[in-house]
Amino acid sequence: MTYPKYLEEVISSLELLPGIGHKSAIRMAFQLLDMSDGNLEKMGESLKALPQAKTFCERCHSLSTENICPICNDSSRDHSLICVVSNYKDVYSIEKMNTFNGVYHVLGGDIRINKGIMPQDLNIASLLERINENTIEVIIATTPSIEGETTALYLNKELKIYPIKITRIGYGVPMGIQLDYLDGLTMNKAFENRKEVQDMED
Ligand SMILES: [Zn+2]
Structure with a gap:
């Protein structure tokens, strides 16, 4: 039937x-x-x-009903610290832990060469444009997966010409997990354990 x-x-x-x-x-x-x-x-x-x-912040590409989202607009946040995430939902996962006081940059996915998602399909150019003399650190918090790692490597290559600190959040976090499945404590640890990635390619 x-x-x-x-x-x-x-x-x-x-x-x-x-x-x-x-x-x-x-x-x-x-x-x-x-x-x-x-x-x-x-x-x-x-x-x-x-x-x-479904509209996005012009600066960080988070979900936002305004041209510039409340986080980018908040002068009490540390704009010298940019946390790069794969997806806009990751911003909410990190905000939940209430300890990160920097700003975000949402890539809109990870590099997936087999699915035709190349670096130019992600919000990478706009990230590089945001880096200026006030930028101190970029924290790479892409998804803990093969694709997220590929993306992190690529970002590191693009970012290392700038006189900034580049860090990757510390995994402890198991590979293949979505950031929104992490509890606040694990996420907090991942941020505390972030490491400089200058030598990631070795
Ligand atoms: Zn924003």
């Missing part, structure tokens, strides 16, 4: 989510059907608004 077409459409939309297989999508679609009309409409509206609402 086939599902009604409107339900099939919901199922195939849900299957687009990473980690959601066909069976889970069917289960979720039925859960949605059981929801009240009002809640369904509210959910639909917020999803529909996402493409327009």
Whole structure:
């Protein structure tokens, strides 16, 4: 027996989510059907608004409803310290620990040569443009994965012509983990254990 077409459409939309297989999508679609009309409409509206609402800070490329995000605009933060992360969600993971008082730069992913994601597809040029005589340190906090390491190596190569300190957050953090799965303590340690990466290529 086939599902009604409107339900099939919901199922195939849900299957687009990473980690959601066909069976889970069917289960979720039925859960949605059981929801009240009002809640369904509210959910639909917020999803529909996402493409327009998803805007980024012009400076650091974090999610921001303003041209310049509240962190970049905050003069009490240490703008000489730039933490480079792979994804905008990582900013939230680091902010959660409440100890990092620098600013961010979101690359928009990691270098994945096999998937055609090259350095020029990431926000690397704008990072280099941000570095000036006030910059003291760039902390590379890309994803702890092969791709994140590749990206870190590339960044180090690009950054080392500048008279700044380049550090990589200390892993302790297991490879392959997403930053948002780290608890505050582990993340804190990763920052405390950050090491200079001048000799990363050796
Ligand atoms: Zn910003």
